[in-house]
Amino acid sequence: VLVLVPSPLPRLRALLQRCWGRLERGLWPGVFGGQSPPWGPALAVQGPALIPQGISDTGTPSLLESVVWMAAPKQRRTIEVNRCRRRNPSKLIEIKRNIDVCPECGNLKQKHVLCGYCYAKVKEETRLIRMEIYKKEGGPFNAPAVETVVLYEGEKPTEKDEGKRIIERAKKRPSWFVQN
């Protein structure tokens, strides 16, 4: 697009030249509302397509170009080296030295853990006591506002058990459940 502008004043001409320069360089983005400027190439030439010749003319790429390089062992590890690695103390299972005998039942237990057998006995007894409690309460969310005491066969409530809810178990008192 050729623009002929009459130049009445040299100042106006300089200004127009500056504006034109800015438009050409793209330093005035707000002019065409964000779209590309309406001018196109003055002369359209049909030239040969310039494609860079990167890919070789041979059809299949050779093996050395398509493989990904990865680490692999160079030599077979000998059995001596393997033994050293497998039997290193850090890889062996640690032996536990904190195993003792439970004085009550004679089973083995860890020093800082409760004996499994004795705990199973206590757990079973608490389960039966809780069944009795549930039967006495009748339904869910009926927790009483008084203490509870557990009495076995043939036991009478003492004066310490006044005002407490009594749970009866139809069994002889086990030797390990000492009455307070």
Added chain:
Amino acid sequence: MRLSVAAAISHGRVYRRFGLSPRSRLDLLRNLVTALVRHERIETPWARADEMRGYAERLIDYAKRGDKDERAMRMADFWLTEKDLIHKLFKVLAPRFQPHPGSYTRLLQIPNRDGLDRAKMAVIELKGNPLPPLVRPRRHSDKTLLNQLLKGYRQDAQRARG
């Protein structure tokens, strides 16, 4: 200069992470506290029992203030989801622990869980509960060899001093 802590460092953090979110962690612990107040002895993974222990003891400290106290009642209302246990807390547990200055719970480790995860389990119970005792107190006998030797040594030392 690094102005923020890297995401994987947790130096000095005291609270463990449970559940899906902090709110879910509090709900989990709240359920455990409610169960403890109801049943007075529960069996859970060790980490949860350890975390819950502090909350349970602080709840009992609040309950010791009495049920006329507004803050104590609000705490009990939040922490106990089953509302009949609020009566139990103020009328049974608070008088029971009035003479004790602290440590109202007992935390003991039990053998690992039988399932596939073999989790470290613990049993947490309130002291003074009516259930059968978990650990029998061993009375140290005077008749063992070591105790007899020590007794002899003590008598000798007293005789030498006197």
